Amino acid sequence: MKKKLMMIPGPTPVDQSILDALSKETVSHLDPELVKILKETLEDLKAVVMTENGQPFIIPGTGTLAMETALVNSLKEGDRLLVVSHGFFGDRFVEIAQSYGFEVEVLASEWGKIVEVEKIAQKLKEKIFSAITLTHVDTSTGVCAPLKEVGEVVKGFPETLFIVDGVCATGGIEERMDDWGIDILFTGNQKAIGAPPGLANLVFSEKALERRNSLGKISAFYMDVNRWLPIMREPAGGYFSTHAINMIYALHQSLKIILNEGLEERFRRHKRFALAFQRGLEELGFNLLPSQEIRANTLSTVLYPPDIEDLSFREKLYEDGVLVSAGKGVLAGKIFRLGHMGNITENEVVATLSIIEKTLFEINYNFKLGAGIGAAENILFAN
Ligand code: PMP
Numbered sequence: 001m002k003k004k005l006m007m008i009p010g011p012t013p014v015d016q017s018i019l020d021a022l023s024k025e026t027v028s029h030l031d032p033e034l035v036k037i038l039k040e041t042l043e044d045l046k047a048v049v050m051t052e053n054g055q056p057f058i059i060p061g062t063g064t065l066a067m068e069t070a071l072v073n074s075l076k077e078g079d080r081l082l083v084v085s086h087g088f089f090g091d092r093f094v095e096i097a098q099s100y101g102f103e104v105e106v107l108a109s110e111w112g113k114i115v116e117v118e119k120i121a122q123k124l125k126e127k128i129f130s131a132i133t134l135t136h137v138d139t140s141t142g143v144c145a146p147l148k149e150v151g152e153v154v155k156g157f158p159e160t161l162f163i164v165d166g167v168c169a170t171g172g173i174e175e176r177m178d179d180w181g182i183d184i185l186f187t188g189n190q191k192a193i194g195a196p197p198g199l200a201n202l203v204f205s206e207k208a209l210e211r212r213n214s215l216g217k218i219s220a221f222y223m224d225v226n227r228w229l230p231i232m233r234e235p236a237g238g239y240f241s242t243h244a245i246n247m248i249y250a251l252h253q254s255l256k257i258i259l260n261e262g263l264e265e266r267f268r269r270h271k272r273f274a275l276a277f278q279r280g281l282e283e284l285g286f287n288l289l290p291s292q293e294i295r296a297n298t299l300s301t302v303l304y305p306p307d308i309e310d311l312s313f314r315e316k317l318y319e320d321g322v323l324v325s326a327g328k329g330v331l332a333g334k335i336f337r338l339g340h341m342g343n344i345t346e347n348e349v350v351a352t353l354s355i356i357e358k359t360l361f362e363i364n365y366n367f368k369l370g371a372g373i374g375a376a377e378n379i380l381f382a383n
Contacts, residue, residue, distance in 0.1 A: 004321055005321055007322055007323060007338050007348070008324060008337070009139045009168060009299040009338075009339035010139070010168065010188075010341075011190035011191075012194055012341055012342035013348070014250075014343075015194060018194065018196075018250050021246075021252065022247070024249050026245050029243045030236065032236075034248070035235045037248060037249060038248055038252075041058060041252040044252070044255035044258075045201055046203060047263075048171055048258055049185050049203050050176045050178060051178045054205055055203065055209055055232065056203045056232060057069075057200075057204070058199055058232070058248065059223075059228060060198065060247065061199065062188050062197055062198070062199075062200060063165070063167040063186070065200040065223070066200035067092060068220075070133075070184045071100065071131070071133075072100060072219060072223050072224075073204075073208070073211070073212045073225050074183075075131055076218065077101040078101065079102055079131075080102070080104075081093075081131050081132070081133065082105050082107065082120075082123060082129040083132075084106075084135075086108075086111075086114055086115070086138040087140035087141035088138065088140035089138050089139055090108070090135045090138055093165075094106055107120060111141045111329070111330055114146065114294050120150055124160060128160070129157070129159075131160060131163050131183075132161070132163065134147065135168075136165060136166050136169035136175065139191075139337070140329065140331065141331070142289055142299050142337065143294050143295075143296065144296040144297070145294075147164065147180060148180050151180035161207065161208055163184045164182050164185045164186075165186065168191050168298050168299065169298060170187035171187070171194070171258050171341075171342075172192030172297060172341040173297055177205070182205070183205040184203070184208050185203050186203070189201070189251060191339075192270070192342050193255070194257065194258075195250045195254040196247070198250075209225070212224075212225055213226070222241065228240055270298060271297045272380065273349050273380075274295065274296070274340060278300055279376060280373065280376035281356075283372050284357070284367050284371060285365075286303060288301065288303065289302075289303055289331070289335055299338060299341065300340065303334060303335050304336070307365065308363070308365065310332075310336065312363075313336070313359065314336060316359050316362065316363060317355065317356065320355050320358050321355050322359075325337040350373065350380070353372050353373050353376050357369060
């Protein structure tokens, strides 16, 4: 079978040097080489989220484990949590919080829109919330939250921890943890970071660590950051739970790729690729779900024109060589989701749009052949 272009919003294509790192010899968790690599990886994670004094944690698991870890170290039963939800992954915080008996209040937007920042400010003034969650990019809707602006608001409420889900953003869209007042920022491996899935990567501010201490005993053992803290501060220091040794090698290489590209350059590249896809698809007669100002640079959520049927389009596109994802929940059948984050290149952008045009041509969709590619090339080559 021909190799397909995997243009889904995670997992994203993995660079060969990362796969090579993954296949290095497995050593003891106390091996000096592993200790050195883990220390560097923890420092590089801090660099990617732009924090001086944040405390990184690299824990075997995925994004969902990171979500749960963030909550369970920030609140105790009966504490109040404000969830700002822009879709499926925002709503997941509600389910996690309910399973621990936290008091949850939700500010939810219509899917494809955002909650206005003033509404968040107003809500925080009504009563004390122990924490607020915000999903930087909700992968179900392709909406990018105004992280910096919300951070400015939350700074005015010192009792409230600002928890940010960066799973679909970190390493692809700017996140200034210290400057924007973020207390817990986390991501997985498999999206803009560009590694295979398997790690939950979190960074806690000093305030978030103090909060954990103030909670005393919590309803978690593996997810208790205080149990991981000595090992993360001094990886040579002993054992709490076995590291995912080879995954750490992979993450180490992924973060090196990010920092070698340069954060600013990497964010600009993600924006350029997003614009190329979005203008190209608009030229082909598709609309994007979110309005321009709140569109994510990591994925696009693309509305179907009335004459295109979701499943048969995606199946044909896959046969032609490109894998994209279906819509979730209320958006099922109405959109497809196209990922464009991590370590993809211009070649993949051009090839994907070209194959989309081929599929559209073959299903007799009415459009001008080359229009999408032309619009994309104007952005890719002229900027
Ligand atoms: N948050 C967001 C924004 C996500 O996109 C995802 C996964 N797609 C998750 C959390 C959960 O991550 P995982 O699937 O790695 O558990």
